Amino acid sequence: MIKLIECPRDAMQGIPHFIDTAVKAAYINQLLEIGFDTIDFGSFVSPKAVPQLRDTEEVLGLLDLHHAKSKLLAIVANLRGAEDASHFDEIDYLGFPLSVSETFQQKNTNRSISEALKTVEEIQNLCEVKGKTLVTYLSMGFGNPYDEAYSPELIAEFVEKLNQLDLKIISIADTVGKANPELIEKVFEVQTQAFPEIEFGAHLHSTAAGTKEKVISALKGGCKRFDGALNGYGGCPFAENELVGNVATEILIDTLEGEGHELIINKAELKEALKLTGFVFSEF
Template identity: 75%
Template sequence: MVKIIECPRDAMQGISGFIDTAIKAAYINQLLEVGFDTIDFGSFVSPKAVPQMRDTEEVLSLLDLHHSKSKLLAIVANLRGAEDAMLFPEIDFLGFPLSVSETFQKRNTNASIQEALITVEEIQNRCEVAGKTMVVYLSMGFGNPYGDPYSAELVAEFVQKLNQLGIKIISLSDTVGVATPELITELFSVQVNAFPQIEFGAHLHSRPEKIEEKVSAALLGGCLRFDGALQGFGGCPMAEDDLVGNLPTESLIEFLESRGQQLELNKAELAEAMKLIPFVFNP
């Protein structure tokens, strides 16, 4: 069955005005009622780097997890953030942004790829002890605008390294919305077949008219895990295109169900979540 990871953290983090903590928590609590597999709810990173996420710990304390089947994922960018996240038993997954682009890795985590790989190994070792699962996002997984080396073979090399570290979930990320359907299908089909023990996800950014062809291509390649954000909020600021945002979850759901996927989501609760969006993302 296809898994949908709803990403309010990704949707909120680029909003310049600070969203009230109580509003964040109320929105995420409503998302928890929908039945998504996982909620990417916050991040343990420097408040200077991402001011919007400075209240993640407080938001977590306000979440009602008792009647939800959804799991929680928090993003971390270094070992210190990971250790902070591991203090909370409510958090199931720790997500780490690893890039195949040296330029973007330095911009995103202020570290080289080699340094980031060492950090991945350290966090993975601690996750195994703490009973957490690490999710590695391969940023710039479909190409980059910096002129850094890129190829499908390079992506395969990264996956091989992560497999050797015991990583069980890898999300291929189209950070700036450059992926073609052909490349999406190729990358997923090759990796899914080569590493059946790894769960591969798609974190795709897209212009609205390209959404269905990209999701269809990922399905064709064997991807069964998709990230989305209601109404497509979020995306990479470096894309320099307001239309290249996250996959709108409502569009993702509609398309997947049209392809016969049984998602087992509570549509009434989803409608209530949609009603809250103007109050959350009001500039």
């Protein structure tokens, strides 16, 4: 079964003007009507690092979750953030960005890879106590701009370390949008065959023109979990100067359905959410 994860947090985090808290909440409430498996709605990180998301707790308090079927995911960058997020029963998943690039790990969380792996272990232990599930994002999962060593087998080495910590969900991220379809298929093929007990996700960044081919390649490699953001908004503000947007959810849905996958999505509510994006992300 295909899982769709909608990522308004990722879509919003790099927007320079502050989006009003009530607007954020109204938008996420609309997304909750669509039927996504999970909404990546906010983050518990330093407001100095990501000022756009400094109101995550307030947004959470404004969400209408009484009839929502979607689960909520919040990104954390350290144990303190994980502890803060774990206090909220409404949050099901904690997401942590682990990079296969030493350079990017420092840029993103101000830690070395070895330090980040220790943090993953600490957060995993916390999740087991608090009844949460840790989703680890492997940043720079398809190569990076820093001329560091990379291969699908390197990804497998990282996955093995996470497997030893009993992690169940790993999302491989094309942080700077440079992965080609052949590499995407190979990376997922290697991981899904070596670790069939782990749920692998694709957090791809892409132009609209390149999205379909990349999604199909991930499917061929065995991926069944896909992140997206309506209209392709977003991108990582810590990677490169020029943001490469997220996979547009509407293109993702069309592609998956075109490949014969039945998705439980309310298309009328999806249409309403698409109408809202112009207002939510507009500076005016």
